Amino acid sequence: MEIGLKFEELSNMIIEGKHLDAESSTKYLLEMGIDPKNILDEALMKGMGIVGQRFRDQQIFVPQVLISARAMKFSMKALEPYLVGDNALSKGKVLLGTVKGDVHDIGKNLVAIMLQGSGYEVIDIGTGCSAEKFYDEYLKHKTDIVGMSALLTTTMVYMKTVIEFFKEKNVMVPIIIGGAPLNQRFADEIGADGFGRNSYDAVKLVDKILNIN
Amino acid sequence: MLTINELLSKGILLFDGAMGTSIQKFNLPDVDPPELINLNHPDKLKEIHLKYIEAGSNIIETNTFGGSRLRLNLSELGDKVKEINTAAVRIAKEAAKGKAYVAGSVGPLGVLIEPYGELSSEEAFNTYKEQIEILLEAGVDLILIETMISLDEALIALNAAKEAGSKITGVTLTFDSGALGLRTSFGESPSDAILKLKESGADFVGSNCGHGLTDILLAAEEMKKVCDLPILIQPNAGLPEFIDGNIVYNESPEMFMKFTQRAISLGVNFIGGCCGTTDLHIKAANSVLRKSS
Structure with a gap:
């Protein structure tokens, strides 16, 4: 399975707000040994970025953003234990x-x-x-x-x-x-x-x- | 008991202007949330009502916008829900002295309802019903569910009002203009909103608050095109700005006169004001209404 495709799948789960799918897909990628920072950047943030743009352009409204945000939260929960040390987030x-x-x-x-x-x-x-x-x-x-x-x-x-x-x-x-x-x-x-x-x-x-x- | 037909038979009726920004002007230290003025300074609240009645309001609103148990809970005042709402109605009725009708104001709960938030629809319904029952028992003539940003929540509140025994129930939503035209924060258009609210038995529908006079006329126009329900509009006097350290709402009573003329020609049934409007705005609207009738 090509990894780019997997990222895109997860990104779409975020956009569509499929929180349980997003969580299990994130766990699956982690188990496969994919770099958690890559999962965050290439899948989750990409998805939320698109959600943010669509919201800005009034293509979607608060409810859709809320369900995407929930999916993001579920993925982050799976991801967080791995985002430590060199992978720690702190901009x-x-x-x-x-x-x-x-x-x-x-x-x-x-x-x-x-x-x-x-x-x-x-x-x-x-x-x-x-x-x-x-x-x-x-x-x-x-x-x-x-x-x-x-x-x-x-x-x-x-x-x-x-x-x-x-x-x-x-x-x-x-x-x-x-x-x-x-x-x-x-x-x-x-x-x-x-x-x-x-x-x-x-x-x-x-x-x-x-x-x- | 008052009916919607009886109200409509009186021609175009004037609601009052802003409550929240009028309370702010007193600069009282002990009115946070604003519903506390009902208990702490009833004389000041009555003064606001009296000014609006004097300016020509036919319907005044109780100071109970944030008076639901859930909203009051945020200030640990949930157990005073009855006291706060009852006092508001009593003071409004004292000011009205039968010369104006009293509408019980009901605002959003300020909490997300399922599936987007934790609050169940049932609990939201019960919370609305509790407040509306208190308002009706205290003697309001009608219920106004206002400033809704989600049609689902508006429908829950409307059903609660019906269940509580309200004979006249109006619902207003707040719209923001964007690429798709006017939409609530939850994405509903004025035309969708009025059709769904009619289906659920609203007696009148409309729009309040928002960005000022122009947008709200567009909302009324869109609603009129698809539905024959009576319409209420209560715009802000623009958005607040700071000029020389003072809070100023830029849309003047003169602009409100033009707005009233346009509202009349659109066939709007009820006119009033939201944030930043004063008794001068209502007086201006009243002068236009009297000339046109």
């Missing part, structure tokens, strides 16, 4: 949270999964996060980037409070934002270091800020 650390007053986390969770799949370590601090919480968690984990999410127009304005809180504390970590009602102009107005229109753009943005191609 950088990203802190993610939904701001105070907002309980929505679909978007944030998608960003987390895409970042993890791309090789970032994600510290997810959940929803309803105050400026103090963002700051305390940042101090604890010393991440390379802080990402904030909001779905409501009533809560997106709190992002400015968080950015100002970090400024007052003289912490220069790049802060990026995302969420359905946001745009680049809003990001500029509140002094954010970047804006991602969707989870695909979010990964590109983090790569760019951290100078990773």
